[in-house]
Amino acid sequence: MIFDSYEAYKQASFKPKVCLLGSGPAGTTIARKLGAAGIPVVVLEAGSREFSDESQDFYRGATVGDDYFDLDITRLRFMGGSSNHWAGWCRVLDSQDFEPKAWAPDTGWPISRADIEPYLPEVRDILELPDFRPDVPISDDIRWVQLIKSGAVRFGEKFADELDRSKNIAVVLNTYATELAGDGRRVTGAKLWSNGEGAGTITADYFITCTGGLENSKLLLWSNQRSNGGVVPNAAALGRYWMEHPTFEGGNAILTNYSEFEVDASNEAFFSPTPAAMERLQILNFGIRLIEMPYPNVKRLIADLACTAPTMAEWMSDQLSQRLRCAAQLYVAWEQAPLASNQIELSKTDVDHAGVPRVELHWKKSPLERRTLLEGLRLFGTTMAQKNLGRVRIADWIGNGGDYPTNEETAGHHHMGGTRMGTDVLKSVVDANCKVHGMDNLYVGGSSVFCTSGQCNPTTTITALACRLGDHLSKVITV
Amino acid sequence: MCAVQERHAYRVRIERRVMSNFIKKISRRTIMQALIALPALSLFRNQPAVSDPNGIDPDEIVEVNGWILRRSDLA
Ligand SMILES: Cc1cc2nc3c(=O)[nH]c(=O)nc-3n(C[C@H](O)[C@H](O)[C@H](O)COP(=O)(O)OP(=O)(O)OC[C@H]3O[C@@H](n4cnc5c(N)ncnc54)[C@H](O)[C@@H]3O)c2cc1C
Numbered sequence: 018m019i020f021d022s023y024e025a026y027k028q029a030s031f032k033p034k035v036c037l038l039g040s041g042p043a044g045t046t047i048a049r050k051l052g053a054a055g056i057p058v059v060v061l062e063a064g065s066r067e068f069s070d071e072s073q074d075f076y077r078g079a080t081v082g083d084d085y086f087d088l089d090i091t092r093l094r095f096m097g098g099s100s101n102h103w104a105g106w107c108r109v110l111d112s113q114d115f116e117p118k119a120w121a122p123d124t125g126w127p128i129s130r131a132d133i134e135p136y137l138p139e140v141r142d143i144l145e146l147p148d149f150r151p152d153v154p155i156s157d158d159i160r161w162v163q164l165i166k167s168g169a170v171r172f173g174e175k176f177a178d179e180l181d182r183s184k185n186i187a188v189v190l191n192t193y194a195t196e197l198a199g200d201g202r203r204v205t206g207a208k209l210w211s212n213g214e215g216a217g218t219i220t221a222d223y224f225i226t227c228t229g230g231l232e233n234s235k236l237l238l239w240s241n242q243r244s245n246g247g248v249v250p251n252a253a254a255l256g257r258y259w260m261e262h263p264t265f266e267g268g269n270a271i272l273t274n275y276s277e278f279e280v281d282a283s284n285e286a287f288f289s290p291t292p293a294a295m296e297r298l299q300i301l302n303f304g305i306r307l308i309e310m311p312y313p314n315v316k317r318l319i320a321d322l323a324c325t326a327p328t329m330a331e332w333m334s335d336q337l338s339q340r341l342r343c344a345a346q347l348y349v350a351w352e353q354a355p356l357a358s359n360q361i362e363l364s365k366t367d368v369d370h371a372g373v374p375r376v377e378l379h380w381k382k383s384p385l386e387r388r389t390l391l392e393g394l395r396l397f398g399t400t401m402a403q404k405n406l407g408r409v410r411i412a413d414w415i416g417n418g419g420d421y422p423t424n425e426e427t428a429g430h431h432h433m434g435g436t437r438m439g440t441d442v443l444k445s446v447v448d449a450n451c452k453v454h455g456m457d458n459l460y461v462g463g464s465s466v467f468c469t470s471g472q473c474n475p476t477t478t479i480t481a482l483a484c485r486l487g488d489h490l491s492k493v494i495t496v
Numbered sequence: 497m498c499a500v501q502e503r504h505a506y507r508v509r510i511e512r513r514v515m516s517n518f519i520k521k522i523s524r525r526t527i528m529q530a531l532i533a534l535p536a537l538s539l540f541r542n543q544p545a546v547s548d549p550n551g552i553d554p555d556e557i558v559e560v561n562g563w564i565l566r567r568s569d570l571a
Contacts, residue, residue, distance in 0.1 A: 268562070325561045326569040398564030399557050408569070411562045 019181045019188045021065070023211040026189040033059035033187065034494060036207060036221035038194045038236070041098025042476055043462035043483045044227035045172045045180075046143060050487025052185040056494050059221065060186065061209070063193040063228075064095030066173065075193070075369045078231070078376035082359075084427055085261075085380055091430045092229055096190060097173025099229065099430070100476070105169025107146055107477040108162070109137065111302065113292040114352070114471035120299035121385060123258065123355045126468045127440050127449040136484035143480055144170050156400040158294040161278060162304070164287045164473065192216065195371050197224060197240040197459070199248035204459045210371040223494060225486075227462035230432025230475075234259070234361040234465060235376050237436065237446075237453075242363070250455035251442035256361040258437050258444075260353040260470040262304075262429035263382055265422060267349035267394050267415060269318050270307060271333055272407040284309040289472060290396050301352035301385065303393035304472035310344040318344055321410070329408065347397075347409070350429060351390060352472050354383045357444075361435050382421070391415055431475045433467040451486045462486055 020026040035051055037044050040062040051058045064072040072095055078088035085091075092099045110130065117125025137149065146167050152160040180188050193210040198218070206218040226233050234256040240248040241255065249255050278286040288305040295302065310318070323330035333343065353359070359381060363374035391411070398409030414422060439445025442454045447466050453459040462483050464475040471478075554568035 321561075322563065325563050326565055329565070329569045395559070395564065398559075402557055402564055402566050402569075403555070409564045411559075411564070413562060416559075416562045 018183065018186065019177065019190065021190050023061075023189055023192045023209055023216045026059070026187060026192075029187065031057065031059060031187045033057050033219075033221045034496060035059070035223040035225060035490070036061065036219055037225045037227060037462075038207070039063075039098060039227035039229065039232075039463075040096050040173065040188060041227060041229060041463070042100050042172050043479050044225075045097070045176055046480050046483035047225060047227065047462050047487045047490070048186050048188075049176065049179070050484060051490060051494075052183050054487075054491035055185060056491065056496055057185050058187070059219070060180075060188045061192045061194050061207070061219070062096050062188060062190050064093075065190045066096050066177075068093065068095055068101070075371075076232075077367075077369075078378060079364060079367070080378045080380060082379055082381040083421070084423055085378065086427065086430065088231065088376055088378065092231065092432070095173070096177075096188070097171050100170065100172040103169055103430075103476060104474075105144075105167040106474045107144055107165040107167050108473035109133070109140075109149065109481060110469075110471040110473065110478045111289075111292075113295070114302060114469050118295070118301070120296075121301060121354050123357070123444060124469050127438055127445075132449075133478070133481040133485055136481045136488075139484050140477060140480045143484075144477065146477075152289070154291060155288075155406075156404060158291055158396045159288050159400040160291050162287045162289050162473075164304075164306075166281060166283070193371060194219075194226075194228075194236065195239075195373050196243050197226075197236070197248050199240070199244050199456065199459070201247045201250050201455070203457050204248060213370070215371075223458045223460070223490065225460040225462055225490075227483075230259075230435065230464045231361060231376050231378065233461055233463060234435035235363065235374075237461075238361070238363050239373055248456070248459065249446060249453055251446070253443045254357070254437060254439075255446050256435050257357045257359070258355040258434040258468075259359045259361055259378070259380065260355060260431075260433040260467065261380070262350045262431050262470060262472065262474075263353065263386065263421075264348065264350040264426040264429050265390075266346060266412060266425060267305070267390065268347045268398075268409060268411045269310065269314075270345045270347055270398075270401060270407050270409045271318065271322070271329075272343055272345060273405060278307070280307075280309075288397055290393055294396055298392045298396070300389040300392050301354060302472040303351045303389055304349065305393070305397050306348040306350070307345045308348060310346050314346075315344040318410070322408070326408075347394070348426075349390060349394065350472055351386055351393065352470050354385045355434060355437070355469055356381075356383060359434070387418075429474065431464065431470070433464040433470045433475055436461045436465040437468045438466045439468060450489050451482070460486060460490070 035058040076089040112130040115126040194207040209216040436446040556567045
C-alpha cells in the first residue's frame, strides 16, 4: 500500500510491527524482506513520489573543512531517495576492506565479506547486475577490477507497484520523522511532521532508520539530544568517522596497446593495488579509472613527453598516426582514513522548517590519503612501464605536493560512516547486526554503518547489508 | 693390507681431515651461499656480458617530470 499522506494512512488502521524511516535502496530492500516474511512494516518517507524544491530544502546544510558539494545537491529527498539520480556503478567492497589495516587506525569491521556474500545473488536481482567477476592481477602490485555500470535502478519506480500491492507494507509519503523518543533501552515512538505541521507520534515494536548517510547521524544526534541520551546511550562515536571517496584527475597514460585491457562500453577500465602492495607501502585502497583521451589532448601529451623521452614520443606519434586510441586520462578515487574528527554535527544556528537543526559536516582529507594517491599512481605507472603496457604521467599537483584542485569532481556523493558498526562502544554506534548498542529495538540501514569505505561505490554493499538485516530481523521478530 | 692399499687408505684419511677442517673454517652461511649461487653461475656462463659498461640497468624505473619511465626511454 502507498499512502500520499499520514492522514490517509491513519484511516487505514494498519498495525505495523516495524517502523522504517526512508524509502531509498536500504529502506526499500529491508521493507521488501520484512514484507515477504509476513511482518507488517510501515515505511515513512519524508518526500513524495516526485522531486520538489520544498522537500529538497530540508536537505540544506553547511560544510566545514575541505571543499564539498552543497548538501542539498549531493542527495535526493523523495521516494527512492538518491537512487533517483545515482549513476548505477556497482561493486562490492573487497575482502580486505573489512580487515583491519595495522597502519591505519580504526579500520576493520566486526563482520567479513563472507557474511554478505550469501546475499549477492539477491543483490544482483535487485540492482539488475550481470555476474560479478573476480579481480585479475596484472602484476604483483596492481589488479584489474570490475566496476559494473548498471542501468541504475530507480528504487521508487521499480518497486512502486510491488509496494502498492503489498498487504504487509505501508509506504507513507510526505511524512518526515523529525525525532525518535527513547528511554535508553527502547525507542518508544517517532515524532512526525506532515503537510507543514506536526502530525503526532507513531509507535511500533521496532524502528529502523534508513534516511541516508548524512541524515541517519543527524536524526540520531537530534533524537539523543532531545531524549537526554535515551536513543543512543553510547554516543561517543555518533556522527563521527564520516567518509567519502575523494575523486580527482590524477594524470595520463600512453598505452602501447589499448586492447590489452577489456574496456567497457564507454572505453573505460579500472585498476586497484593488490592487498600485498597496500600492506607493503602502508596505503589505503585506491581506484584508477582509465578513460580514453580526446584527440587534441593526446597531441599535447606527446609534446610533453618529447621533452623527457624523445624516442618514446616519436614512437607514440607513429602510433597515433596509425590509430587514434592510444592515450587515456586517469581518474582516481580512494579510500578515506576513518577519522573521528570527520563528523556530522547539528547546526547551532540553522534549523529546517520543522525546527530540526540542519547538518553541519566537518570533513578533511588526511596525509595518509595524500600518500595513498601518490603511491597508488606510482604503482600503476611502474606496472605499466615494467610490463611495457604503456607509460604514465602523474599530474603535477600530485607530484609536487600542491593543493587539491578546486575545479574538479571532488568526491563521489558517497556518504559513509557516522553510525559505524563495531564492538567497541566508544568507537562505534551499531553492532554486527546493525542494532544500536544498548538499545533493544533500534536498527540502522545504509552506508552510515560502514567502518571503512574501500575504494568503490557503496550502494551494492548497502543493498547486501540491507538484505542481511532484513533476514536477521525476519528471524528475530515474531508476528 | 698391501703397501698400495695402505697408501690409499692413508690418502683417504688425510683428505677427510683436510675437508673437515675446511668445512669448520668457512661458515655454514658461506657454504649455503655458494650452493645457492652454483646454478646461477652456470647461467651467467651462457649469458653475454652485461651490455652497459657503466652497469646501468636499461629497465630500471625512473620518474622524470612526472613521467614513470624505463631508463631506456630516456635515450
Ligand atoms: C549524483 C549521485 C551519483 C551516485 N552514483 C552512485 C553510483 O554510481 N554507485 C553507487 O553505488 N552509489 C552512487 N551514489 C550513492 C547512492 O545514491 C547512495 O549510496 C544510495 O542512494 C544510498 O541509499 P540509502 O537508502 O541509504 O539512502 P538514500 O538514497 O539517501 O535514501 C534515504 C531516504 O530517506 C528519506 N528520508 C530522509 N530523512 C527522512 C526522515 N527523517 N524521515 C523520513 N524519511 C526520510 C529520503 O527522502 C530518502 O528517500 C550516487 C549518489 C549521487 C547523489
